[in-house]
Amino acid sequence: MEVLRLQNLQKSFGSVRALKSASFTLNEGEVVALLGDNGAGKSTLIKAISGVFPVDRGDIYVRGQKVSIRSTRDAMDLGIETIHQDTSLAPDLSIARNLFLGREPVNLKWLGVFAPLDLAQLRDAASALLKRVGISKKLDADALVSTLSGGERQSIAISRAMQFAAKVIILDEPTNNLGVEETHGVLRFVKEVRDAGHSVLLITHNIHHVFQVADRIIVMRRGEIVAEQTVADTDLLTVESIITGADMSALLKETRAK
Amino acid sequence: MMEIDVRRAGGGRHPGVWFDAVMTIAAEEEMPRAKRRSSLIRSPQFSSLVILIVLLAVFAIADANFLSPLNISNMMAFLPELGIIALGMTLLLTAGEFDLSVGAVFGLAPVVVMLLVQNGGVDIGVALLAGLLLCIAIGAINGLIVTKIGISSFLVTLSMLLVVRGAALYITQGFPLKSWDQPGFFVTLLAGSFSIGTFRFYTSLWWFIGLSLLAIYVLRYAKLGNWISAIGSNRNAAVARGVPADAVKIWLFILTSVLAGLAGMISAFRISAASPVAGTGYELEVIAMVVVGGTALTGGRGTILGTIVGALILRSIRNGIVLIGVPGLAYNIFVGVIILAMLILHALLQKNAARS
Numbered sequence A: 001m002e003v004l005r006l007q008n009l010q011k012s013f014g015s016v017r018a019l020k021s022a023s024f025t026l027n028e029g030e031v032v033a034l035l036g037d038n039g040a041g042k043s044t045l046i047k048a049i050s051g052v053f054p055v056d057r058g059d060i061y062v063r064g065q066k067v068s069i070r071s072t073r074d075a076m077d078l079g080i081e082t083i084h085q086d087t088s089l090a091p092d093l094s095i096a097r098n099l100f101l102g103r104e105p106v107n108l109k110w111l112g113v114f115a116p117l118d119l120a121q122l123r124d125a126a127s128a129l130l131k132r133v134g135i136s137k138k139l140d141a142d143a144l145v146s147t148l149s150g151g152e153r154q155s156i157a158i159s160r161a162m163q164f165a166a167k168v169i170i171l172d173e174p175t176n177n178l179g180v181e182e183t184h185g186v187l188r189f190v191k192e193v194r195d196a197g198h199s200v201l202l203i204t205h206n207i208h209h210v211f212q213v214a215d216r217i218i219v220m221r222r223g224e225i226v227a228e229q230t231v232a233d234t235d236l237l238t239v240e241s242i243i244t245g246a247d248m249s250a251l252l253k254e255t256r257a258k
Numbered sequence B: 001m002m003e004i005d006v007r008r009a010g011g012g013r014h015p016g017v018w019f020d021a022v023m024t025i026a027a028e029e030e031m032p033r034a035k036r037r038s039s040l041i042r043s044p045q046f047s048s049l050v051i052l053i054v055l056l057a058v059f060a061i062a063d064a065n066f067l068s069p070l071n072i073s074n075m076m077a078f079l080p081e082l083g084i085i086a087l088g089m090t091l092l093l094t095a096g097e098f099d100l101s102v103g104a105v106f107g108l109a110p111v112v113v114m115l116l117v118q119n120g121g122v123d124i125g126v127a128l129l130a131g132l133l134l135c136i137a138i139g140a141i142n143g144l145i146v147t148k149i150g151i152s153s154f155l156v157t158l159s160m161l162l163v164v165r166g167a168a169l170y171i172t173q174g175f176p177l178k179s180w181d182q183p184g185f186f187v188t189l190l191a192g193s194f195s196i197g198t199f200r201f202y203t204s205l206w207w208f209i210g211l212s213l214l215a216i217y218v219l220r221y222a223k224l225g226n227w228i229s230a231i232g233s234n235r236n237a238a239v240a241r242g243v244p245a246d247a248v249k250i251w252l253f254i255l256t257s258v259l260a261g262l263a264g265m266i267s268a269f270r271i272s273a274a275s276p277v278a279g280t281g282y283e284l285e286v287i288a289m290v291v292v293g294g295t296a297l298t299g300g301r302g303t304i305l306g307t308i309v310g311a312l313i314l315r316s317i318r319n320g321i322v323l324i325g326v327p328g329l330a331y332n333i334f335v336g337v338i339i340l341a342m343l344i345l346h347a348l349l350q351k352n353a354a355r356s
Helices: A041-052 A072-077 A097-099 A109-114 A120-134 A152-165 A180-195 A207-213 A234-242 A249-257 B002-008 B018-026 B033-041 B043-063 B069-094 B102-118 B124-149 B153-172 B185-191 B204-221 B223-233 B237-242 B245-271 B283-294 B303-325 B326-353
Strands: A002-013 A016-027 A032-037 A057-062 A065-067 A080-083 A168-172 A199-202 A216-221 A226-228 B193-196 B197-200
Touching: A002 A041, A002 A199, A016 A041, A016 A057, A016 A199, A032 A041, A032 A180, A032 A207, A032 A234, A041 A072, A041 A168, A041 A199, A041 B124, A065 A199, A072 A080, A072 A180, A097 A120, A097 A152, A097 B223, A109 B102, A109 B283, A120 A152, A152 A168, A152 A180, A168 B153, A180 A199, A180 A207, A199 A207, A216 A234, A226 A234, A226 B237, A234 B102, B043 B303, B043 B326, B069 B102, B069 B204, B069 B223, B069 B283, B102 B124, B102 B153, B102 B245, B102 B283, B124 B153, B124 B185, B124 B245, B185 B204, B185 B245, B197 B204, B204 B223, B204 B245, B204 B303, B223 B237, B223 B245, B237 B245, B283 B303, B283 B326, B303 B326
Parallel strands: A032 A199, A032 A216, A080 A168, A168 A199
Antiparallel strands: A002 A016, A002 A057, A057 A065, A216 A226, B193 B197
16 A cells, blocks of 8 residues: 655755656555665655655655645654664663654643653653563663664664654665674664554665665666666666666676576 | 952852752652662762862861851852853753853843933833843844854854943943942842841842752753753754754743843842943853853753752852962962863763763
C-alpha cells in the first residue's frame, strides 16, 4: 500500500535548479534507498519532504491525501520523521528527554511552555521504548546522550521516530562515522523497523549497505531521478555506473562473463 | 557604583533558610535514590559549593568580622543586584547565547525612570512602565539581530553595550542625577529593608529568592527548560523536533535585559541615586558568576543552583579580600587571580569526578 507519493517536485535556489523534477512512491513496510553523488539533489529532496523548506512546484501525497508541508512540525504531524546525520540528538540531555524533545509529556497543560514535565511518564515511556527496541540491557533512560557511542545514538534517534508511529522514517547517512560492528547493528535495526511496518527512505553513499537492507533503489543525478529498480533485479556495478553516469558496460560484461 | 560596592561590600555566608529550600528542590532529582548521591557529587554545582565553603572558612578564619551580622547584612544587600542578572544570564548561556549589554542596561533603566519623574513630572508608576518597555525593546533588538540576521551575540550585544551606555551618558550629560527623595510603594517594593534579629535585609533578597526558585523550576522541570537546554546543546536537533529555537532565544534576551533593568532599579532605589556609569563592568562579573557556578560557556549545560553559589562566591571574594586588608588599587588583581584559581580548581574537581 502506498504511503508517500511525490509528484514532480521542483526546487531552485536562485539560478541553481537543485531539484529539476522528482517523482516516486514509497510503499508500506518497504526500505527504499536513495542514491546519488554529491550534489545530485538527495538532500534537497529529503529537506523538502521533511519540511525544512517548501518546494517551488509539485505535490506530496501521504496515504493518497494531498498535503502541504511548510515546517518540520507539519512533516512530523503527518508521520514523516527525519533523522539527520549527527544532528538528531542533543548530547547534554538524557536519553529520555531526547526521546520526547518537542513532544514532552506534561502535567497542567494550560501552563503552556511553563508546564512541568511529567517526569515519571517520561522515564517510564523511555525505559519501555528502550526495552522494546532491545537496547535496554545496556542503556539507562537517564544517561546523557553524550556518553553514548555513535551507533547507540543512531539507534536512539531511530527508536524515537518509531515511537511516534511514524509512517515514513527518513535516514540521512545513518552509518556515517560508525565502526563495522555498529554499522551492522544499525542496519539490523533498519530491518526491524521495516518489519514493524514502517517505511524507510535511506540516504547513503555506501552501496554495500544498500544491498544489505533495501528493497528498492532510486538513483538521482543532477537534480533528477535517473533510475528506479528493485534490488533483486540489479547488481552493485550497474548501480554504480548509473550513479556516476560513466559507461561501465565493458567492465560489467567482463564481470558477468566470469 | 563599584566604589560604593567595595566600601560597603558584605560577607558571603549562605543564609540557611532559603538555601535549605533550594536544596530540597534540588533533591528531587529525576532518578532513583541510589544514583542520586553519586550524580550530585559529580554535578558542577557541587564542586562550586565545595569551593564556596572553603572560601568562607578561609575568610572567617582570617577575619572574625567576616561572619558578623553587619557584614552578612551588607553582603545580602549586594548579592541580589548582580544575582538577579546572573539568573537571566544562566538561562541565556544555557541556550547558547550571552549578553554583554546587561551592565549598560543596569545603568540606563534607572536613569530614564528617574529623569522622567524628576524632570518630566511623570508619575513613578508610568515611568517604571516606560523603563520596562525600554528594557524589553533592548532585549528584543538583541534577540532579533542575533537570531534573524545571524550575527554572533558577542558582537551584537557588545555594540548594544556601547549604544545603551552612550545613551545613558548623553541624556544625563555625564552627570549623576540629583538624589531620589520620594519614598513610596515602589521604593519599598524594590529596596525596602527589614530586620531579623541583628540582621538587616533588603526586600531585594526576596526578589532574588523568588526569581531563583522560578528559574530553577523553569530550567529543570518545565517544558521550556528542556527546550532551552536542547537549543544550547544542539540547535539543529531542537529545531528538527519542532522547537521554536529563535523565539525562545529572543524571549531569553528580553528576560535578561528586563532583569538587568530591574536590578538597576533596585540598586538605584537602595542608594537613592542614579548614575549613568552605574553597572560598568557588571556584564563580565555576571558571566564570571555563572561560569564559576558550573554553567557551560558553550551552552547546553546550565545550573541555577550553581549560579547562586557562583554569585555567593564572587560576592564573598569581593568582600573578604577587602576585610583582610588588600590595598584598594591591587584589589582587582586579587579578584581576577582568585576567579582564575576557582575555575582551575573547578576543572580539576570535574575531571576527578568524571574519572571515578
